[in-house]
Amino acid sequence: MNTIAERIYDFLKGFPPFNMLSREQLFAISKAVEVIYVEKDQTVFSINQSIESNFYVVKDGAIGLYSEENTLVDKCDEGDIFGLRALIRTGTYILDAKAIEESVLYSISSEILNEFITTNSDASKFLMQSFVSNVKPSDRNKTRTELELDGSLNLPELQSADYSKNPITCSLNSTIKEAASIMTEAHVGSIVIVENKKPVGIITDKDLRTKIATGKVDIQQTVEAIMSSPVKTFPENISVSEAQIAMLKNRITHLCITKDGTTNSELTGILSEHDIIVLRENNASSLVKEIKRSTAVDQLKNIRERTEDLLQRYLKQDIPIDFVARMVSAINNAITQKVIELSIDKMNKKPPVNFAWLAIGSQGREEQLLLTDQDNALVYEDVSKEKNETVKPYFLELSKHINKALSIVGFELCPAHMMGSNPKWCNSVSEWQAQFKSWITTPDQDNLMLCTIFFDYDYVYGDTKLVEKLSEHIFETIEHNSIFLSYLGRNALQNPPPLSFFRQFLVEDNGEHKDQFDIKARAMMPLVDAARLLILSHNIKSVNNTVNRYEKLIELEPENKDTYLFCIEAFKDLLRFRTEQGLANSDSGRFINLVDLSKSDRLKLKRSFKAVKAIQELIKMRFKLNQLM
Structure with a gap:
């Protein structure tokens, strides 16, 4: 008996994707594993080092993955895999792997990967989801995905992007005329400005049209006058989805x-939007490009309808729902930005002061996949009382144009009037600060309800500094009114796990949706509310997405990792389920006819309710709310 292989087998069988293999497959792997001991601060592999033909599983200890700036990007502990993404992409490592503490690692060769793991249907499907969502394999639910790996990453979104390896460049001393001539001769739409072979700026055809052809800048000036800087840089193995x-x-x-x-290393290529579009037609990038070119709201409506097709395609491919949500959210934001630009043109007068447009609620959390009603707000610069008499009417009129245009696109007007065209939600910075302070210091039921909506806001258009002022004020006010979090905690417990004493689904008792299940209010919002409450308690700004909030909480509270992972998986399941229901019934997907559900769907929903119960129990303990039981 090979006792070492038995011990390795007993360990690996507790973690995906190894727990998806047959006993024979896993034992064969266990016999081929190399056991490695690394001391604290010892390096496993380094940036720019040629990728080895193996990946690693942490048996004991912890391995940190660090960027070139020595910033901790990820921490891998018991059961976590690292080095696998690099192994499949080939090339060189883009992160340093270093032991945070004494560690024992299992080294597994690429031959083993190809022979046993990528040839196993369940294991390969699991790895596909892990790659596309950029989440550690040990954190994934093994039953989630049905994508095929077949030994390689075959979805365009997951492949390394095919970029131009001969970028056209010029120096900072070049004139704009010289740069334009180089672009013309090379038949390209962009030129990168380099210094010591490192990119410091970029000029595109658009810059030449908007800054030179209009006469705003003299063509004899140096390129620095019109270049965009700093540039956005990415590694050579960037995937299409990342791009x-x-x-x-x-x-x-x-x-x-x-x-x-x-930006501190040599330029090796340029990746354009056209490169992405060539790879996949009608993708999110091409839709956003069309949005930018649109001149009428009807065109935006057509694009948003085509987004539904993109959404359905992603769901059929079983692309992870958090990735899908980010893509759809980016499209929604691009549409809103274009709507605002068109609405400003309609005003025949530029905004009198700086302002910002905010998405609130589900869109603010980047979780609005379906065409639901609008939730938005507007904040503008502080002005004198006299000036405000003309400034506020301007922004109210602008907001009406924006809300009307968004309704034409397909986002219905909010029945509760939670929109920028409502004088309550179109305010100066000081007025918004006073509003938030009132809600926090007087946390009655109505104010708590408003907090749950307006605390999940996201910048869409305008002056980001105004939004930053609001965020800083909110956290300062909460810090001086700590009792507020207890009230918010009580509010987060208003919807207990949606099962009756007899383990039946709690459905609507009357009204239009009688006998239907409200998946939003009874299942999703408890998880949303809990994540918001807990992230606020840590004074964490600018993390609005529910999944991202739980991921941040894992980092802050590793002792509660299992509970937060449970919530992440439950929320993703619920979001996908609601989206599929909404697409099937051409509605918001909020209310579900239980008689139409399969037994499997019922079991999946009930499993999600256990996560609601777990997180609510944690909240009761954290904020001493057990008396509510």
């Missing part, structure tokens, strides 16, 4: 590729 998200998030069409992914 799409980067372009959408930063509203840019070109990414600079460097040796280590930072």
Whole structure:
């Protein structure tokens, strides 16, 4: 008997994807594993080191993954896999792996990966989801995905992007005319400005049209006068999905590729939006490009309808729902930004002062996949009382144009009037600060309800500094009114796990949705409310997405990791389930006819309710709310 292999087998069988293999497969792997001991601060592999033909599983201890700036990117502990993404992509490592404490590692060769893991259907499906969502394999639910790996990453979104490896460049001393001539001769739409072979700026055709052709800048000036700087840089093995998200998030069409992914290393390529579109037609990037070119709201409506097709395609491919939500959210934001630009043009007058448009509620959390009603607000610069008499009416009129246009696109007007066109939700910075302070210091039921909506806001358009002022004020006010979190905790317990004493689903008793199950109020919102409460208690700003909040909580409270992972998986299941129901019934997916559910669907929903119970028990203990039982 091989006692060492038996011990390795007993350990690996507790973690995915190894627990998806047959006993024979896993034991064969266990016999081939190399056991490695590393001392504290010892390096396992380094940035720019050639990738080895093996990956690692942490048996004991902890391994830190660090960026070039020595920033801790991830911490891998018991059962976590690292080095696998690099192994499949090949090339060199882009992170340092170093022991945070004395550790024991299991080293597994690429031959073992190809022979036993990628050939196993369940294990390969699991790895696909792990790669696309950029989550550690030990944190994933083994039953979630049905994607195929077949030994390689075959979805375009997961492949390394095919970028131009001969970027056209010029120096900082070059004139704009010289740069334009170089672009023309090379038949390219962009040129990267380099200094010591490192990218410091970029000029595109758009810059030449908007800054030179209009006469705003003299063509004899140096390129520094019109270049965009700093540039957005990424490593050579950037995936298509990462490139799409980067372009959408930063509203840019070109990414600079460097040796280590930072501006401090040599430029090796340029990746354009066109490169992405060639790879996959009608993807999120191409839709956003169309949005930017749109000149009418009807065109935006057509694009948003096509987004539903993109959404359905992603769901059929079983792409992780958090990735899908980020893509759809980016499209929604791009549509809103274009709507605001068109609405400002309608006003025939530029905004009198700086302002910002906020998405609130589910869109503010990047969780609005379906065409539900609008939730938004507007904040503008503080002005004198006299000036406000003309400034506020301007922004109210602008908001009406924006809300009307969004309703034409497909986002219905909010029945509760939680929109920027409502004078209550169109305020100066000081007025918003006073509003938030009133809600926090007087936490009655109505004010708590407003907090749950307006605390989940996200910047969409305008002056980011105004939004930062609001966030700082909210956290300062909460810090001086700590009892507020207890009230918010009570509010988070208003919807207990939605099962009756007899383990039946709690459904609506009357009204239009009688006998239907409210998946939003009874299952999803308890998880949303809990994540918001807990992240506020840690004074963490700018983390609004529910999944991201729980991931941050895992980092802050590793002792509660299992509970938070349970909540993440439950929320993703519920979000996917609601989205599928909404697409099938052409509605918001909020109310579900239980008679239409399969037994499997019922069991999946009931499992999610256990996560609600677990997180609510944690809240009761944390904020001493057991008396509510």
